[in-house]
Amino acid sequence: MIGIKAVIFDFDGTLADTLPICFYAFKYVFKEFDNRDISPEEIVGMFGPCEKGIILKNLLSSDKEKAIEMYYEKYFENHSELVKKNSDIEDLLKSIKEKGVKLGIVTGKGKRSLDISLKALEMETLFDVIITSEDVENPKPDPEGIIKALNLLNVKNDDALFIGDSEADIVAGLKANVYTIGVQWLPNYQTSNFVTQPNNVLFKIDDFKQKLNDYMLLNKC
Numbered sequence: 001m002i003g004i005k006a007v008i009f010d011f012d013g014t015l016a017d018t019l020p021i022c023f024y025a026f027k028y029v030f031k032e033f034d035n036r037d038i039s040p041e042e043i044v045g046m047f048g049p050c051e052k053g054i055i056l057k058n059l060l061s062s063d064k065e066k067a068i069e070m071y072y073e074k075y076f077e078n079h080s081e082l083v084k085k086n087s088d089i090e091d092l093l094k095s096i097k098e099k100g101v102k103l104g105i106v107t108g109k110g111k112r113s114l115d116i117s118l119k120a121l122e123m124e125t126l127f128d129v130i131i132t133s134e135d136v137e138n139p140k141p142d143p144e145g146i147i148k149a150l151n152l153l154n155v156k157n158d159d160a161l162f163i164g165d166s167e168a169d170i171v172a173g174l175k176a177n178v179y180t181i182g183v184q185w186l187p188n189y190q191t192s193n194f195v196t197q198p199n200n201v202l203f204k205i206d207d208f209k210q211k212l213n214d215y216m217l218l219n220k221c
Contacts, residue, residue, distance in 0.1 A: 004215050006128075006155040007096050008104035008146060008178070010164035011114060012190075015089055015105070018117055019188040021082040025074040026054070032070065033061035044190055048140075048168065050110035050133035051075075075113050079120050086186070088205040093126050095212060102153050104129040106145040106162070106172075129153050140164075141171035146178060161215060163208075166190035170198045181208070 012018045023040045030036045046054045052068050059067055096103060103126055107114060111132045118124045129152045131145040138144045146162055162173035163181045167190075173180030174196065182198035183189070185205045194201065202208050
């Protein structure tokens, strides 16, 4: 019997409720350097590149390197206040690992901010592979990151799940020919209505935990 050998996750809005700290840091930077008040919706519209790429592409000020440094300063300084540990996510990841299944992250975040979050949430040692925006030429919705993660894990696409909260996640997962699950299980997530339909949509972390044995046992679920 062929079973699922790897579960690969997006990070922001999927494994951690980090969107509030991302919004805070971006809003601060754009206000400080451009005197612009930008909304969370405008920030989500900029998503695709990493934080550095978003600032380089969208900031009007010429002092972009200083703005990038300020973004990371604000992200770090306010992380503990705006991002809380989630015991349900922790239990889910431990449950997957206990079954001998590999864990991965494929995220559009840069390594610097991801490292801040993983350390703060005590997740640094849980993952067998981590792909950030700095590890790929083409970010999601391109499947490059997922395909690279699968290759590094030595796992075929039929033997993996990909889980994310954004339209780009769903498109990337399906293009990689991986069983793709859209989630809206944290307080803040990127996409309310998926235009591209994933293989499944889950609204509670417990829903995934309850299906875990089925996912582990059935090829392509």
